Amino acid sequence: MTRVNLNKALPYNVTLDENRLMTTEPIKKNELICTIKSRLLPIDKDISIILDGKTIDLSSNKHFVVLNDNIKELIGISCLMSHSCSPNTRLIKKDKNEYNLESLIYIGANEELTYDYATLRFLFTSSFKCECFSPHCRKTIKF
Ligand SMILES: [Zn+2]
Numbered sequence: 001m002t003r004v005n006l007n008k009a010l011p012y013n014v015t016l017d018e019n020r021l022m023t024t025e026p027i028k029k030n031e032l033i034c035t036i037k038s039r040l041l042p043i044d045k046d047i048s049i050i051l052d053g054k055t056i057d058l059s060s061n062k063h064f065v066v067l068n069d070n071i072k073e074l075i076g077i078s079c080l081m082s083h084s085c086s087p088n089t090r091l092i093k094k095d096k097n098e099y100n101l102e103s104l105i106y107i108g109a110n111e112e113l114t115y116d117y118a119t120l121r122f123l124f125t126s127s128f129k130c131e132c133f134s135p136h137c138r139k140t141i142k143f
Pocket of ligand 1: 136
């Protein structure tokens with residue numbers, strides 16, 4: 001079991017509700033939500049994330065990401081964000097191990113933060129069926 005401590009990783013305007021990242025107040029379009037430093041970890045079937053005193057077992061949910069046989073990369077809190085085919089955020093690579101999480105549209109309070117997993121295709125090794133309920137849902141996300 002690998003434990004990753006992400007305490008104090010959440011921006012002031014975001015909270016964790018079950019396994020979803022929710023806004024606590026509105027976020028303007030094209031706003032920098034936070035900067036995320038990526039982490040490289042040895043492969044392990046079970047990863048727990050500890051965030052604000054809560055432990056989240058990533059092996060039991062769909063946010064789990066596998067890079068290749070030897071390395072698994074968790075991009076900070078983005079590993080807790082759901083995929084959407086009509087996402088409200090995007091991750092922009094800033095530096096070798098740094099990403100900016102930015103809003104694509106205006107996001108109201110109490111909305112879930114999502115991004116399009118296909119934009120981080122290097123993290124994934126297989127496709128998955130999508131049920132994001134977006135009118136633009138691609139049904140199968142291929143990498
Ligand atoms: Zn979808």
